[in-house]
Amino acid sequence: MTAQASARSLVVFDIDGVVRDVSGSYRRAIADTVEYFTNAAYRPTPLDIDRLKSEGVWNNDWEASQELIYRYCESQGQQRDQKKLDYNTIVAFFQARYRGPDPNNFTGYICDEPLLLSSEYLQQLTQAGIAWGFFSGATRGSANYILEKRLGLQSPVLIAMEDAPGKPDPTGLFATVDKLENGQSNTAVIYVGDTVADMYTVGKARELQPHRTWVGVGVLPPHVQETAARSQAYSEMLQKAGAAVVLSNVQELNPAKIAELL
Structure with missing residues (x-):
């Protein structure tokens, strides 16, 4: 067609x-990623994610995850440059949750959307x-x-x-x-x-x-x-x-x- x-x-x-x-897939993967990279100190709620996206510039969920991690660290009095984040590591973790570990055979959250x-x-x-x-x-x-x-x-x-x-x-x-x-x-x-x-x-x-x-x-x-x-x-x-x-x-x-x- x-x-x-x-x-x-x-x-x-x-x-x-x-x-x-995507509430149980992309957004769940954002929450998982932020939780993992803040050592389980912070898991963003759906409202937290909506608030970030309402700014109109966080369409990329990998970048949104990174930004939420940074903002949490700042809320704890830590500077961004003190938090050693590797963007590619964030992407890899996110994709493993969303898509699954094998890029050619989807087994992650995407399967249940x-x-x-x-x-x-x-x-x-x-x-x-x-x-x-x-x-x-x-x-x-x-x-x-x-x-x-x-x-x-x-x-x-x-x-x-x-x-x-x-x-x-x-x-x-x-x-x-x-x-x-x-x-x-x-x-x-x-x-x-x-x-x-x-x-x-x-x-x-x-x-x-x-x-x-x-x-x-x-x-x-x-x-x-x-x-x-x-x-x-x-x-x-x-x-x-x-x-x-x-x-x-x-x-x-x-x-x-x-x-x-x-």
């Missing part, structure tokens, strides 16, 4: 928190003449695992961590749109994400390519929907960062909703 070439509009999806629930959309939903977009693809800060291996192995998509358009600078830099979003447009130009673009960085990416895309319609759609990740107060606070945060609308599940962004937004 591929997106139509003659699309009137494009939808680009983030993956983590939009296509898959609940899906948040179906291939039938994407087919519905295709039938409505809406092209779609993915731009994510996840590694290509991790993204392909969920898109191809779990969702059964055949070579979907994907720009992953290795292909572009991290969000909120819109380079990867532009690259995804270029692949989807297939020679057309100025197609309206909706980018669907669950973080402040995702919405900032849309804002920066609009600044650099003002001739095109850019719409940011926020999605509430499952872990914030446990209470109405968390949902409301998170929704307001995404709207403040530029989301035109915030949905509780990505599949609410159906062809009728897309027409309404554009």
Whole structure:
């Protein structure tokens, strides 16, 4: 299944928190990593991780883990340069938890991620003449695992961590749109994400390519929907960062909703 070439509009999806629930995988791996490198003195809560990500620059979970370790050390009166952290060691520990020890045979937390959309939903977009693809800060291996192995998509358009600078830099979003447009130009673009960085990416895309319609759609990740107060606070945060609308599940962004937004 591929997106139509003659699309009137494009939808680009983030993956983590939009296509898959990562609260028990990526976020669990962040907490494990921080706990390990602080010698079990500090395990960040989901709220701690959300607070960091609300700053809009910690889309990379390896860097987020490192930053939380540093901030804990600072809270204990230690300077950053006193804490000897090796970034590659942090990455290796994180990956062993998230992906598993063998990079060619995933056995870690990634195997248990609940899906948040179906291939039938994407087919519905295709039938409505809406092209779609993915731009994510996840590694290509991790993204392909969920898109191809779990969702059964055949070579979907994907720009992953290795292909572009991290969000909120819109380079990867532009690259995804270029692949989807297939020679057309100025197609309206909706980018669907669950973080402040995702919405900032849309804002920066609009600044650099003002001739095109850019719409940011926020999605509430499952872990914030446990209470109405968390949902409301998170929704307001995404709207403040530029989301035109915030949905509780990505599949609410159906062809009728897309027409309404554009």
